[in-house]
Amino acid sequence: MTLPKISQIDRRYLYILVFIFVSIPLLSPLKLPIPVSEHTRRVYDVTQALPTGSVVIESFDFGPATITENRPQAKAHIAHAKHLGLKMVVVAFWPSGAPIADEVLKEVYGADFPSISGYGTNIVYIGYVPGNEVGMQTFGDNIMAAKGIDHYGTQLGNFPLMQQVRSAADIDLWAEWTSGTPGEQQVIQFVQGRHGGSSAVPIVAGGTAVSVPGMMPFYQTGQISGILNGLAGAGEYESLLNVAFNYPYAQGPSLDAQSVGHLLIIAFVIIGNIGYVISKYRGGKSS
């Protein structure tokens, strides 16, 4: 098969190649080295620098469509915060994020969650707060004005933690796991901007690989303190936690598969372009 014809190959052959190349590292992990990027390390450093008892908001603003990327990010960060003895208020501004958060909390704290010691004093799961941007702004101004009960139906006023955390002014870090709107930009606009800027309400965010290029201007200005970039960011963060306290490095095979998949796509792009240039050259000559 000549190169010009390769550029006209049926795309279904490419799908099969992607499927095979991505499957190989998943079935037999290659254990490729994972260098930790600067913005992932910043998420780790910012969280690690918080003193014990600091309050973190964990916001689940994504749905099942991006569960592969956002879920491991959020789970790793919650495990990190729990390990450091930080207090957490978990919330979802997306309806589809609420059950995912419940599932993640049960994995980190055990199947008995919320019937655990420390629920109400160290962690509260508020659940879904309706209203999108309006709900987010109300939550930042006065948490208990945005919703009166937690995800399991208990009045928020009964929890000692919620007596301590009344608004965004009382929190030390906002961890935003997002794949759209409302997301990190809405937290910057309606929470951080209204409560003293990035020094008062630092934000770390985990986004899908599609959305992270859009987050970078906010990282450069310091409005976002650190970013986890898709599945790779989750894997890098897991590797840091693995060194710190033996957190399971579950995304290793996924990152191997991603590296192999990217190499294949790069090869497709190069071969396709060579074929295109050759066919253009030959076509020009003949005419």
Added chain:
Amino acid sequence: MIPPVGDIPADFSLYAAIFGVFATIFIYSFLWKENPLSRAVEHLFIGLAAVYTLAFMYDAAVSVAFWGSVEEPKMAEGNIIWILPILISLMYFFFFTKKYFYLYRYPVAIVAGIMAGMMICGMIQSNFVAQIQGTVTLPLVGETPEGKPVWGGWPPPGLNSIIIIIGVITVLTFFFFTWEHKGPLGVSTKIGRYFLMATFGAGYGGTVMARISLLIGRLRFLYETSYQDWFWAWYLIPIAIICVIIVALWERSRPKSTPPMTSPAKPTSTEVPPSKPSEEPAAKPAPAKPARKRKSEG
């Protein structure tokens, strides 16, 4: 150990795994060819997502209205202020009537007004003022805010600052249309165009990365999901693929239906269409009704 036939496990996770395998394979079969199974799962997903979101939002709204919050007493305790947003939101349903359609516009106008006011304030601060501040305060000499030398190490932070400054200025000139892009302005716009192309390339790279991630997520589900050491999700992969092939072959063997006619055939001289009294004046163009008349339609 496989349980005896008839002893159906009560654990929902087994059925979720079985359903998940079939749904995943059926959806991915779209890449080969669109088929009834891929369409069925697609429609199922859309329907489930719509109903789930509706039910969840209704539940949350009711819990806020009836249970109130710590700051606001419950509606059940006599705080009737919650009736106001409920009534306004119910006005959305006038969308389905012709006579009172105009009432539907009021909740839309209220929401649009609130969102416009909120977004303008928030966007100006976070996306405009803060971005300009971040650009003009980029370190070019001395030390960075983190205490590192601006021109130390590789790549030096100062180099990043210069690239960002050049990028911001040249891209801004690309969108400057008062003068023709010639001379120094032409050079600047050309550099700005390269910066934009690099941005689009980064976006495309991120898209590829995200799509590969999604594939990895589904493949890990297929390869790793198990139930009590006797059921593995990948057992069902060949069965699901055979289902797709059977349905595709069945669809191929079906006689193709004739496409619907786009325009009615002209009646022959013997086929005179029945005349309706209401259609007779149609030969004369009716005067355009003013927009306000819509309200009286019923």
